[in-house]
Amino acid sequence: MTALARLYLFAVLAILSAPIVVVAGVSLNERKSLFFPPRGISLKWFEQLFTDPSWRGALINSLTIAGSAAVVAVMVALPLAYAIWRYNLRFGALLYTIGLSPFILPPVVSAIGFLSFWATVGLYGQMIAVILSHGIFLTTLPLVTITLGLRSIDPTVIEAAETLGADERAVARTVVLPLIAPYMLSGLAFAFVLSLNEYIIAFMIAGFTVETLPVKIFKSLRYGYTPTMGAAAVVFVGVAVVVFGLIGKFGDLPKLLGAWEKRSEG
Amino acid sequence: MSVRNSTPGYVLAFFPTLALGVLFLVPFGIMASISVAHRVTGGFYEPGFTLASYWRFVSPFFGGILLNSVVLSALAAMLAVMIAFPFTYLLTRQPRRIQVPVLVGLLAVLSLSEVIVGFSWSTLLSRSAGISNLFVAIGLMEKAQSWTPGFYAVIAGLTYVSLPYATMVLYPALSRLDPELPEAARTLGASPLRAFFEVIVPVSRRAIVACLIMAFVYSLGSYLLPSLLGRPQHWTITVHITDQAIYQSNLPFASAMAVFLLVTALLLVGFTQRFLGEKA
Numbered sequence: 202m203t204a205l206a207r208l209y210l211f212a213v214l215a216i217l218s219a220p221i222v223v224v225a226g227v228s229l230n231e232r233k234s235l236f237f238p239p240r241g242i243s244l245k246w247f248e249q250l251f252t253d254p255s256w257r258g259a260l261i262n263s264l265t266i267a268g269s270a271a272v273v274a275v276m277v278a279l280p281l282a283y284a285i286w287r288y289n290l291r292f293g294a295l296l297y298t299i300g301l302s303p304f305i306l307p308p309v310v311s312a313i314g315f316l317s318f319w320a321t322v323g324l325y326g327q328m329i330a331v332i333l334s335h336g337i338f339l340t341t342l343p344l345v346t347i348t349l350g351l352r353s354i355d356p357t358v359i360e361a362a363e364t365l366g367a368d369e370r371a372v373a374r375t376v377v378l379p380l381i382a383p384y385m386l387s388g389l390a391f392a393f394v395l396s397l398n399e400y401i402i403a404f405m406i407a408g409f410t411v412e413t414l415p416v417k418i419f420k421s422l423r424y425g426y427t428p429t430m431g432a433a434a435v436v437f438v439g440v441a442v443v444v445f446g447l448i449g450k451f452g453d454l455p456k457l458l459g460a461w462e463k464r465s466e467g
Numbered sequence: 468m469s470v471r472n473s474t475p476g477y478v479l480a481f482f483p484t485l486a487l488g489v490l491f492l493v494p495f496g497i498m499a500s501i502s503v504a505h506r507v508t509g510g511f512y513e514p515g516f517t518l519a520s521y522w523r524f525v526s527p528f529f530g531g532i533l534l535n536s537v538v539l540s541a542l543a544a545m546l547a548v549m550i551a552f553p554f555t556y557l558l559t560r561q562p563r564r565i566q567v568p569v570l571v572g573l574l575a576v577l578s579l580s581e582v583i584v585g586f587s588w589s590t591l592l593s594r595s596a597g598i599s600n601l602f603v604a605i606g607l608m609e610k611a612q613s614w615t616p617g618f619y620a621v622i623a624g625l626t627y628v629s630l631p632y633a634t635m636v637l638y639p640a641l642s643r644l645d646p647e648l649p650e651a652a653r654t655l656g657a658s659p660l661r662a663f664f665e666v667i668v669p670v671s672r673r674a675i676v677a678c679l680i681m682a683f684v685y686s687l688g689s690y691l692l693p694s695l696l697g698r699p700q701h702w703t704i705t706v707h708i709t710d711q712a713i714y715q716s717n718l719p720f721a722s723a724m725a726v727f728l729l730v731t732a733l734l735l736v737g738f739t740q741r742f743l744g745e746k747a
Contacts, residue, residue: 203659206557213554214569217576217630220587227590235590237600281483288476296480299487306732307688309705313712313725314494317501320511337490340483369475391578398580401690405712415580422586422695434583441575449567458570459639460559 221438228431235426246428250436256429259417266331266403266413267396273336274392275385278343283373286351297344304341311338312405319406326410331403335396342395343388346457350384351377383452390444398437495729502722512719520723536687536703543625544633544682550626551633552675556667558634559642577631585695588624589615592696616698624692629682636681640674677743684732704728 223237231241250256281300285293303311311334319330354377362376400415408416414437418430448454502520504512523529558569591597592614602608614620648670652662668675687705694706702710704724712721 206659209553210557210561210569213550213630214572217572217627220584220591220627221576221579223591224583224587235593237590237597277483277486280479281487284476284480284483288473288479290473290476290480296484296487299491300483303491305684305736307684307705307728309688309690309708310725310729310732311491311494313708313722314491314498316712317497317718317722318490318494321497333490337486340487394578398578398583400580400582401709405709408713415582418580418582418586419691422582422589422691426586426590430586434579434586437580437583438575441578442571445571445574445578446568449571454567454570455563455642458635460642 221434224431224434226431228428228435230428233427235428235431246432247435249429250432253429255412256414256417256433259412259414260433262328262411263397263414266328266335266411267393269332270335270339270396271389271393273333274340275343275347275389277336277340278347278388279385282344282347282351283377286348287373297348300344301341303338308338308399308401312402315402316405326407328407328411330406331411331413334402334406335399336392338399338402339392339395342391343385346384346388346391347381349457350381354380384457387448387452387457390448394441394444397440498722499726501718502726504719506717506719511716520719523720523723524727531700532702532704532707535701536705539621539625539693539701539703540683540686542622543629543686544679546622546626547629547633547682547686548637548675548678551630551637551678552668552671553663555634555637555641556644556663559638559644560646573631573634577635581628581689581691584628585624585691588620588627588692589695592620592623615696616701618697618701620696621693621701624696625686625689628689628692629686632685633678633682636678637671637674640671644670673743677739680735680739680743684735687728687732 226237226239227235228246229239229242229244230236230246231239231243234240250260278300281296284290285297290296315330315334315338316325319325319327319334324330358376358380359372362372367375398415400413400419403411403413404416404419412420414433418433421427421430445454448457500514501512503516503518505515505517506519507513558566561569592599594611594613597611597614599608599611599614603611644667648666649659649662652666653659657665687703689703690705690709693701693703694709705728708721708724708728711717711724
């Protein structure tokens with residue numbers, strides 16, 4: 202690795218982190234103004250994030266929606282991934298593609314689709330509508346991670362269990378589920394973090410009734426900047442780094458992101 | 468791995484298929500039906516069949532939106548892939564203990580809400596807290612100025628969000644590249660830079676084109692950055708869809724544009740998967 206190559210890697214990483222550094226700096230300002238470098242150091246904007254009723258309300262909404270949506274995403278993805286892998290479904294490939302598409306299409310298209318759906322059904326503006334929409338929108342992530350987990354199961358393990366007399370249910374519960382648990386957890390974590398950050402779907406479905414943190418920041422962008430926005434951003438980056446960091450520490454992040462293990466596969 | 472009797476498989480797949488069908492496919496159907504509904508000024512819409520919303524596509528107004536969307540997204544996609552390709556290649560040559568933390572950082576930036584990215588870029592380019600202050604401090608500029616809103620501010624923002632995305636799209640292909648390839652080139656006397664441009668880039672042609680298309684679709688989907696960092700003439704189709712749906716209360720026209728964007732994205736992504744997929 203030449204010095205030039207290292208310099209390039211470092212430069213790109215510096216560019217990627219520059220906006221985050223600025224946001225973090227701004228969040229420390231002592232007065233209600235956005236200076237960088239900050240003038241006077243204070244942590245009161247972080248405090249406001251957790252004590253001010255409107256910011257705290259948005260934070261609680263965001264956590265509730267992200268937590269529930271991640272569970273919905275896994276509940277949809279798990280049986281689908283399992284059925285496609287274990288049984289030769291005729292429409293398996295098609296179902297998998299449909300499961301992948303919400304995430305690949307421009308989010309605004311899904312947002313308009315969800316908006317018209319919930320308006321027709323009569324749940325427009327409700328939190329449950331945001332939860333279900335996020336769950337479906339983000340189901341792609343657990344679908345990909347769980348499928349990856351299922352494919353990496355050694356077939357002889359399943360055969361051994363069957364030879365020992367385990368029926369379908371027992372194989373699924375005692376062999377498959379423990380083996381794919383880490384992949385399920387990764388999928389859950391990915392969906393959680395992305396739901397936490399999603400704003401256009403949340404805004405279109407319930408922007409005026411259920412305010413999430415990104416929706417609140419979004420509105421503040423129109424009606425007046427405050428350092429609290431910076432504090433919220435820092436918390437978000439922190440959550441993402443911790444969650445992905447845990448996956449990286451206990452899981453195989455390169456593999457999850459599509460790298461092949463050297464030599465083990467041909 | 469599969470068992471012969473697939474009936475339980477269909478039972479198992481029933482619930483997720485139902486969920487995806489009702490909550491993902493049906494909404495698109497409703498959206499399509501709204502796109503041909505009659506608009507009620509000041510209200511919502513009335514069911515019916517009219518192509519009025521689609522006729523608005525044949526106008527200089529829509530032509531301008533389209534041209535601007537394509538120019539902005541294409542430029543951002545190209546810049547992002549140009550930066551991401553060498554970066555990803557170098558990253559995949561690093562040992563795991565370096566790769567993993569970098570990947571964690573990339574994922575964190577990628578998942579970062581666009582509202583936060585927009586907030587930080589508008590701060591970064593502003594007069595009071597922006598980088599122009601830095602240039603003043605080191606004597607490159609006379610006095611600090613604001614660089615937003617403007618065309619280049621939008622390009623900067625879109626390139627920034629597309630960069631980690633492009634990296635993630637390139638990562639699988641580049642990490643599977645045979646490590647002996649550059650070594651062979653080196654043995655034959657090529658400099659590392661020459662080996663990169665004459666061996667690595669050509670063998671990755673497909674991945675690069677696929678990544679360009681995916682990054683294009685990705686930046687086309689950005690709402691906040693063009694509307695926050697740009698002036699109304701820099702608004703992309705995504706911004707206009709949201710504007711029509713939320714602020715102009717014209718859901719039929721918003722839906723018609725969303726249908727257009729959906730079809731465009733499906734064609735582009737479908738083409739990429741079909742002709743530029745991994746297993747070619």
